[in-house]
Amino acid sequence: MIENRPAGKFEPTILNRKTPIPSDIEIAQDAELKPITQVARGIGILPDEIELYGQNMAKVRLKILKRLENVPNGKYVDVTAITPTPLGEGKTTTTVGLSQALGAYLDKRVITCIRQPSQGPTFGIKGGAAGGGYSQVIPMEDLNLHLTGDIHAVTAANNLLASAIDTRIFHENTQSDEALFRRLYPVEESDVRKIMPSTWKRLDKLGINKKDLNQLTLEERRKLVRLDIDPTTITWKRCMDTNDRFLREITIGKADTEKGMEQKTGFYITAASEIMAVLALTTDLADMRTRLGRMVIGLSKSGEAITAEDLGAGGALTALMLNAIKPTLMQTLEGTPVFVHAGPFANIAHGNSSILADKIGLKLADYVVTESGFGSDMGMEKFFDIKCRYSGLKPDVVVMVATVRALKMHGGGPTVTAGKPLDEVYSHENLDLLDKGMVNLLHHIKSAKKFGIPVIVAVNRFSTDSPAELEMVRHAAIEEGGAEDAVICRNFELGGEGAVDLAEAVVKAAEKPSTFKYLYPLDIPIKQKIEIIAKEIYGADGVDYSPLVEERIEEYTKLGYGNLPICMAKTHLSLSHDPSLKGEPKGFRIPVHDIQASVGAGFVYPLLGEMAVMPGLPTRPAFMDIEIDDTDKIIGLM
Amino acid sequence: MIENRPAGKFEPTILNRKTPIPSDIEIAQDAELKPITQVARGIGILPDEIELYGQNMAKVRLKILKRLENVPNGKYVDVTAITPTPLGEGKTTTTVGLSQALGAYLDKRVITCIRQPSQGPTFGIKGGAAGGGYSQVIPMEDLNLHLTGDIHAVTAANNLLASAIDTRIFHENTQSDEALFRRLYPVEESDVRKIMPSTWKRLDKLGINKKDLNQLTLEERRKLVRLDIDPTTITWKRCMDTNDRFLREITIGKADTEKGMEQKTGFYITAASEIMAVLALTTDLADMRTRLGRMVIGLSKSGEAITAEDLGAGGALTALMLNAIKPTLMQTLEGTPVFVHAGPFANIAHGNSSILADKIGLKLADYVVTESGFGSDMGMEKFFDIKCRYSGLKPDVVVMVATVRALKMHGGGPTVTAGKPLDEVYSHENLDLLDKGMVNLLHHIKSAKKFGIPVIVAVNRFSTDSPAELEMVRHAAIEEGGAEDAVICRNFELGGEGAVDLAEAVVKAAEKPSTFKYLYPLDIPIKQKIEIIAKEIYGADGVDYSPLVEERIEEYTKLGYGNLPICMAKTHLSLSHDPSLKGEPKGFRIPVHDIQASVGAGFVYPLLGEMAVMPGLPTRPAFMDIEIDDTDKIIGLM
Numbered sequence A, B: 001m002i003e004n005r006p007a008g009k010f011e012p013t014i015l016n017r018k019t020p021i022p023s024d025i026e027i028a029q030d031a032e033l034k035p036i037t038q039v040a041r042g043i044g045i046l047p048d049e050i051e052l053y054g055q056n057m058a059k060v061r062l063k064i065l066k067r068l069e070n071v072p073n074g075k076y077v078d079v080t081a082i083t084p085t086p087l088g089e090g091k092t093t094t095t096v097g098l099s100q101a102l103g104a105y106l107d108k109r110v111i112t113c114i115r116q117p118s119q120g121p122t123f124g125i126k127g128g129a130a131g132g133g134y135s136q137v138i139p140m141e142d143l144n145l146h147l148t149g150d151i152h153a154v155t156a157a158n159n160l161l162a163s164a165i166d167t168r169i170f171h172e173n174t175q176s177d178e179a180l181f182r183r184l185y186p187v188e189e190s191d192v193r194k195i196m197p198s199t200w201k202r203l204d205k206l207g208i209n210k211k212d213l214n215q216l217t218l219e220e221r222r223k224l225v226r227l228d229i230d231p232t233t234i235t236w237k238r239c240m241d242t243n244d245r246f247l248r249e250i251t252i253g254k255a256d257t258e259k260g261m262e263q264k265t266g267f268y269i270t271a272a273s274e275i276m277a278v279l280a281l282t283t284d285l286a287d288m289r290t291r292l293g294r295m296v297i298g299l300s301k302s303g304e305a306i307t308a309e310d311l312g313a314g315g316a317l318t319a320l321m322l323n324a325i326k327p328t329l330m331q332t333l334e335g336t337p338v339f340v341h342a343g344p345f346a347n348i349a350h351g352n353s354s355i356l357a358d359k360i361g362l363k364l365a366d367y368v369v370t371e372s373g374f375g376s377d378m379g380m381e382k383f384f385d386i387k388c389r390y391s392g393l394k395p396d397v398v399v400m401v402a403t404v405r406a407l408k409m410h411g412g413g414p415t416v417t418a419g420k421p422l423d424e425v426y427s428h429e430n431l432d433l434l435d436k437g438m439v440n441l442l443h444h445i446k447s448a449k450k451f452g453i454p455v456i457v458a459v460n461r462f463s464t465d466s467p468a469e470l471e472m473v474r475h476a477a478i479e480e481g482g483a484e485d486a487v488i489c490r491n492f493e494l495g496g497e498g499a500v501d502l503a504e505a506v507v508k509a510a511e512k513p514s515t516f517k518y519l520y521p522l523d524i525p526i527k528q529k530i531e532i533i534a535k536e537i538y539g540a541d542g543v544d545y546s547p548l549v550e551e552r553i554e555e556y557t558k559l560g561y562g563n564l565p566i567c568m569a570k571t572h573l574s575l576s577h578d579p580s581l582k583g584e585p586k587g588f589r590i591p592v593h594d595i596q597a598s599v600g601a602g603f604v605y606p607l608l609g610e611m612a613v614m615p616g617l618p619t620r621p622a623f624m625d626i627e628i629d630d631t632d633k634i635i636g637l638m
Helices: A024-030 A036-042 A091-105 A119-123 A140-144 A150-174 A177-184 A199-206 A218-225 A274-281 A285-294 A314-320 A355-364 A376-391 A404-410 A431-449 A467-480 A491-510 A526-538 A547-559 B024-030 B036-042 B091-105 B119-123 B140-144 B150-174 B177-184 B199-206 B218-225 B274-281 B285-294 B314-320 B355-364 B376-391 B404-410 B431-449 B467-480 B491-510 B526-538 B547-559
Strands: A050-053 A057-060 A075-081 A110-114 A135-138 A238-240 A250-252 A263-265 A267-269 A296-299 A305-307 A328-332 A337-340 A367-371 A397-402 A455-460 A485-489 A542-545 A589-592 A594-598 A603-607 B050-053 B057-060 B075-081 B110-114 B135-138 B238-240 B250-252 B263-265 B267-269 B296-299 B305-307 B328-332 B337-340 B367-371 B397-402 B455-460 B485-489 B542-545 B589-592 B594-598 B603-607
Touching: A024 A135, A024 A140, A036 A050, A036 A057, A036 A328, A036 A337, A050 B050, A075 A091, A075 A376, A075 A431, A075 A491, A091 A110, A091 A135, A091 A328, A091 A367, A091 A397, A091 A455, A091 A485, A091 A491, A110 A355, A119 B150, A135 A140, A135 A491, A150 A238, A150 A274, A150 A296, A150 A314, A150 B119, A150 B150, A177 A218, A199 A218, A238 B238, A274 A285, A274 A376, A285 A314, A337 A355, A355 A367, A355 A376, A367 A491, A376 A397, A376 A431, A376 A526, A397 A404, A397 A431, A397 A467, A397 A491, A404 A431, A404 A467, A431 A455, A431 A467, A455 A467, A455 A491, A467 A485, A485 A491, A526 A542, A526 A547, A526 A589, A542 A547, A547 A594, B024 B135, B024 B140, B036 B050, B036 B057, B036 B328, B036 B337, B075 B091, B075 B376, B075 B431, B075 B491, B091 B110, B091 B135, B091 B328, B091 B367, B091 B397, B091 B455, B091 B485, B091 B491, B110 B355, B135 B140, B135 B491, B150 B238, B150 B274, B150 B296, B150 B314, B177 B218, B199 B218, B274 B285, B274 B376, B285 B314, B337 B355, B355 B367, B355 B376, B367 B491, B376 B397, B376 B431, B376 B526, B397 B404, B397 B431, B397 B467, B397 B491, B404 B431, B404 B467, B431 B455, B431 B467, B455 B467, B455 B491, B467 B485, B485 B491, B526 B542, B526 B547, B526 B589, B542 B547, B547 B594
Parallel strands: A075 A367, A075 A397, A110 A337, A110 A367, A238 A267, A397 A455, A455 A485, A542 A589, B075 B367, B075 B397, B110 B337, B110 B367, B238 B267, B397 B455, B455 B485, B542 B589
Antiparallel strands: A050 A057, A057 A328, A135 A328, A250 A263, A250 B250, A296 A305, A328 A337, A594 A603, B050 B057, B057 B328, B135 B328, B250 B263, B296 B305, B328 B337, B594 B603
């Protein structure tokens, strides 16, 4: 244990494993739950540093960081994956299993950090996101439904801002400068006009140096009260944590009361809201206030960036996020602590759980196991270049999850589709396909090593994998890929016991001195940053920009966003931009169709294709199976 | 104390009153908060009957009702009001003050039951809804923002159903009967087709008596899989807990992926969702499951009512509401316990907090003080005829809140508008106007007495009211109106101490044997019920129905909704349907423009005018004042 680490004695929960393995929800509901106060105590969190949400969840107050500021950080482990099939390759399951092994078998202090799952997929096609088998975060119902309300808070904040935008345009369109001035800055007692906390910032932005608003010239008043938003430039949309395809594109303002000011817009799922990315990247409350205020919602007719601050909404948005900024503590099936915090998209956003959860975890635990979204080309690259850049934290080990199934697909196996039966090739030994697909794994290992971090390959074993297949992956990973180690994981069926080899490999690799480095510096042009990622991580020959994108990059550079990190919005189903290109694609160029900025979160995101930001429900949505049984328990949740 | 009442010792919190009275949020943030565990213990709730949400809120588990089923109920006090000005007359303040007086001064066991406020008005024009001055529910930030997430749960459930409707239509439009059958009822192992929990209900509704879906004829399959919803009949809309006027009327489905299936629809604020009304009227989880399943979303092309059950969503909606069904325990400034639960609209819904909170309260306390929305013509009538009908509970006392201000308005005083300075007449003695306006108070007292309940008038005293004015109201209420008593309340400035007279009057009135009766029986025609309310409560001469309404009433009667209670959707600003008619309007007829049914909640609601179900933001929304201070506290919330 690292010196100064706060006291606390972890007691593992003993798994009561059954054969055949029951469904995920059966295992979860059958599990023994430690009171969350005990989980907190076990990792050294003080009673007044948590806020209980029922018996099984607690929010951790940020003041804990102050108490532990002089404690050295634990080891920082990122779990990523090769290019997955649409079914996913068990990254969360491996993350949880590794943590269970470290905590319950190797007696290490460990904290797992994962994203909060969206309700959309829970009721749609994917089901929940608690891990699987005997490697799960519990209670899975809370995790997959409301948790402690963070996603709802993001929805509320996002939509308050959206309403503020349209209503402001409406009122500016229907009122004179003087009426707006009178209403926005009413005279209070003693004849002084009321000033909102955000007003000083706007005055400053406008270069007006007066303290008494009554002294403003007519022109200055006009500038102050008219944001003059150009409706065609608004990028801020509404959001909902529901898979609702009919909201993708809508026309609003069709009631008579809105006087014909119709507007085309749409909804994204809440995970795609910039506020979710802000939550994930923020480092404290003051930083969150700043980020929320500087979010850009569109441009004025004269081309000035209009922010949440200009609308006077930065404080209210922060008030809405006051509880959400605190990570939620839960537990694994074997009783190790888990932080669930933030759930940004892994394409148009950076796809990683929060900096704050990781920071607190590193003060409390010897090992923080944190998961990045999608494959290493997506979540891991952003983990290093965006998340670690904002946190200043240095990772120690990368765990690369691979499956024989996915590698066979990369070797040319038949298409894998969610909800359809798998081809036979995936359940029978086929060394030839597997060998051909190995290039994908090797590419991902190589990418991770470019950041100076040792790589452990975790082969998530399926019961249909043959010993020869598993050995082939291990051998290639180590001998050809240069992984520190490659281990077979059986934690889905065995829990932590099935990931002891992985845990031991991680502990060993974490002892190596970190030589972590970013892939690119911030102070080079946007295009150069994009090209470095495209060539170094995707293996592209180059990048092509549409004229719109060329123009936008110029505009962003002028607006001062040129020094932000890049968050590539790319398919996760291929190393390239084309989801049909499996294995290790060669000889391709990346087309950038569009580029957007999340100025509050702090990144620019080039779009390499259409990104679905609002999923739909299938013909037979997962919600159809959900019921409440006689004991008031939820059944049918997946 | 009633026999068998569970043990528990209440300790009042001592108010630290200041002069002049600080702002509501300053008082609230300055207040001493008892740990909510202590509040629970003080009223006899066992530790395992609560789920903590931080230090200051807890949800109460419904199992407490089982433990206390043999305890006799306490006294049941409904707080209502005369016809208010748009500023409101301090009903919540009186509710809280009365409770503080009963608990902290008269040593009675008391529980206050109020609705959860919507975030919309908190950020819009109205500000929060925690009461005011030294009669508040705390922490007011939690109450006015997310509380324990119940409104968010309603939003999530409402919108899941909305998405399910549109997506089902989409999939039915684009797939053959056979494809729908294959997908909705996939073959599982052993060749049996998977059946969802809701499938039996639909088969039953269709009159199909087969247990094996493979045995269905083609025609039966078609009936099973095609809900055949007529898009023009859909009454289910999406909702959001945000004041967002641009969502009042919208067109959805404009993206190419929705293949031209555009649809006109809109959003209401979440308080207007039928699911909110269900939450308020439900009596246990099984009952909630039934109500959510039977909610009607529109009609099939053949005129059959289509329910959430038909869409297979009843179980999932209940799962989303599993935490929301538990009331939230908070406290007043003087430490008395408060249940905050459900927040249905008071026009298109019944405007009362939940049955479950009242039920639990009546088992724990000698006095439950519960508040109804708007004036007695609205919330109180619905409290008696809808809420008490579904709960089976018998109320004992009505507290009628009146102000000199509102009575002057009813006597012909100048228009009162929110956000505009009040006319002088309201701050200077004017016995003539007051006398003329008294008819409004007398009418409300008479209405309450029609239900067989004694009435106590609570005059919410403003500092500008003269002694002669206050005495005039008291005198008229008792001598002309037949109120049991009429007392002056100063609890805004003094807390419970300012409502001791009121509390004593309530205690005395509650000793009278209850002669409670409903205004109308359920088994008479819809029109007759409407007419009884219009004549007896509003003082109308009669009711006129539009042809559409005549038709709809016939249809509802055929569909079996004829025996539901009536929930009139009327303005609260007049006893009549016309908000400009103050005092006690005479010689008018009520026009019914439209009529709708909330079949899940269990009422039919005739609309007597345009009801605003989605408020807007003013030019200067309240959110502009909200900030986070250096100590991470919210400031500027009202």
